[in-house]
Each structure stands twice: as C-alpha cells, then as structure tokens.
Amino acid sequence: MKQLFRIGQIVPSSNTTMETEIPAMLRAREALHPERFSFHSSRMRMHRVTAEELAAMNREGLRCAAELADARVDVMSTACLVAIMAQGLGYHRQVESDFRRVTSENKSDAKVMTSAGALIHGLKALGARKVSLLAPYMKPLTDKVVEYIENEGIEVQDRICFEIPDNLEVGRRDPLRLLDDVKRLNTANVDVVVLSACVQMQSIPAIQKAQDMLGIPVTSTSVCTVRNMLDLLGLDAATPGYGKLLA
Missing domain, CATH: 3.40.50.12500 (Rossmann fold)
Structure with missing residues (x-):
C-alpha cells in the first residue's frame, strides 16, 4: 500500500528554487519506491541576502513552524542555509530545538531539521x-x-x-x-x-x-536536504541521477 508523507518547508519569500528542486527529487524517487509525497510551505519575507535581512527573516521562523505544524506535516525544514549559518556557529541546533518546542506546543510530532x-x-x-x-x-x-x-x-x-x-x-x-x-x-x-x-x-x-x-x-x-528528510522519515534514499548521496 502506498503511504503519503507531507513535506513542509519554511521558505524565504523570494526563494523560487526549493519548492521546485525538493519536489523534483522526491517525484523522481516515486518512480522507484511506493511512498508518495505532498508539499507544503510557509514563507518569511526576504529579498536581498544581507546580514540584516537574514536576521529579520529568522524572527519569522517560529510562526512558520507553527503554521506547518497545523498542517500536520511529517517533516519540516528551513529552506535557507545562510540565514542559519550567519547567526553563529552550530546555530542550526538551536533552531531545531526551537522548532521541536513549537511543534510540540501545537500537538504535532513532525520531524524538524534545517537546510544548514x-x-x-x-x-x-x-x-x-x-x-x-x-x-x-x-x-x-x-x-x-x-x-x-x-x-x-x-x-x-x-x-x-x-x-x-x-x-x-x-x-x-x-x-x-x-x-x-x-x-x-x-x-x-x-x-x-x-x-x-x-x-x-x-x-x-x-x-x-x-x-x-x-x-x-x-x-x-538541496540534495542534502532531501537526504536528511528521507533519513528522518526512515525511508530509503536511493534516487539515482543526483550524485552519490542519493545513489
């Protein structure tokens, strides 16, 4: 029986890539495996990749996590690497901890991660x-x-x-x-x-x-993001054509 997984992404408002590349790789995986995926996003305002705009965008992340928790996604991830890495060494662990708290408060058991x-x-x-x-x-x-x-x-x-x-x-x-x-x-x-x-x-x-x-x-x-999502969901990552990590 095919199983449906809901994929959630917290996306900068000007990002036009993660809502295409992540689905493209997971759709390619569907040709090889029985699982199916749907895709859901919440957006944070950001236009220019500057330290100031990245910091302001990060402040919207918890709202977005709560919105995706409401959709009962199975896994959620940020879709901006530099916004996390610019805030300090190891900062992705703090963001993931904050997301786990927000999802728990909203009675969701979504797996959480960051692209960083x-x-x-x-x-x-x-x-x-x-x-x-x-x-x-x-x-x-x-x-x-x-x-x-x-x-x-x-x-x-x-x-x-x-x-x-x-x-x-x-x-x-x-x-x-x-x-x-x-x-x-x-x-x-x-x-x-x-x-x-x-x-x-x-x-x-x-x-x-x-x-x-x-x-x-x-x-x-983006390839690493798909691999991390599949690992968190306990799914086989094998999807040839996207480098060794998904081979």
Whole structure:
C-alpha cells in the first residue's frame, strides 16, 4: 500500500528554487519506491541576502513552524542555509530545538531539521573530511559559511563566491553554468564538491554531470536536504541521477 508523507518547508519569500528542486527529487524517487509525497510551505519575507535581512527573516521562523505544524506535516525544514549559518556557529541546533518546542506546543510530532544542518548531515554521510564549494553569496557571508562548516570538523579547501546580493537573481542563474564554474575550483584531494552551498542557487541538473566529470562525489544543499528528510522519515534514499548521496 502506498503511504503519503507531507513535506513542509519554511521558505524565504523570494526563494523560487526549493519548492521546485525538493519536489523534483522526491517525484523522481516515486518512480522507484511506493511512498508518495505532498508539499507544503510557509514563507518569511526576504529579498536581498544581507546580514540584516537574514536576521529579520529568522524572527519569522517560529510562526512558520507553527503554521506547518497545523498542517500536520511529517517533516519540516528551513529552506535557507545562510540565514542559519550567519547567526553563529552550530546555530542550526538551536533552531531545531526551537522548532521541536513549537511543534510540540501545537500537538504535532513532525520531524524538524534545517537546510544548514542538512548540509552537514549530508557531508558526514559521504565521509567528507575536506571539501570545496561554490556559493552565490557576498564574500563576508561566504566566509561565515566556510567557518561554520569547518567548525563542524570538515575542512574547506577552496571556495568560489559569485557575490550576488539579489535573491531573485540567484534563483534565475542557469544551473548548467556550474559545470564551467567548477573547473575553476581547486578540487585536488577533496572528498566532496558542494556544487551549490545555497538552496536558492539551482544545481540539480548539473549534479550528476559534475560528478561524472570530476570523478568524485558532488552534492548540493538541496540534495542534502532531501537526504536528511528521507533519513528522518526512515525511508530509503536511493534516487539515482543526483550524485552519490542519493545513489
């Protein structure tokens, strides 16, 4: 018998990617497994990827968690990595703790996670000790992301940031450009390449192509988010075509 799982995401108002990439990967999984998924979002206002707007957006997160708890989703996740990582080292654990409290208060037993925590979860599932990454952020925010990842015990050998402050512009970037971008990245002796360390920068059309080209595991924050969701739900992650993490 097919089982339906409700997927909840807390999405920046200008994010146009996570409500397409997460369903695309889980729809692809439906061709291989009996489980089915529905998708539900609550939105937080944010247009420009600056420290000030990210902090203001974060303050809306608990309202969004309560709204998704009302929908009785099975798992809920934030859909913005840098908003969490910019607030301090290890901050995803505090957010997840706050979400668990809010869901409990609303009589929901939803599993909770963040896209920031999902990237760490995915890299550790791949056994990554050293990575290189691509990100659309301004340099100061990219530096915070690198520091955050390294605080979790994973060395960042190299990073390229595209310095795009407008979040809508980030979402419009052609994901296949990443195949040229990654050629400028120092990937020698790294365990994993993070093709997009941002959930708004589209990546999934390029993930498998980049992995085939480089000959090492390639992933992105959206791919890591799907893996973390499936792990929390106790479901088989196997969905070929999106890199080793979902293979």
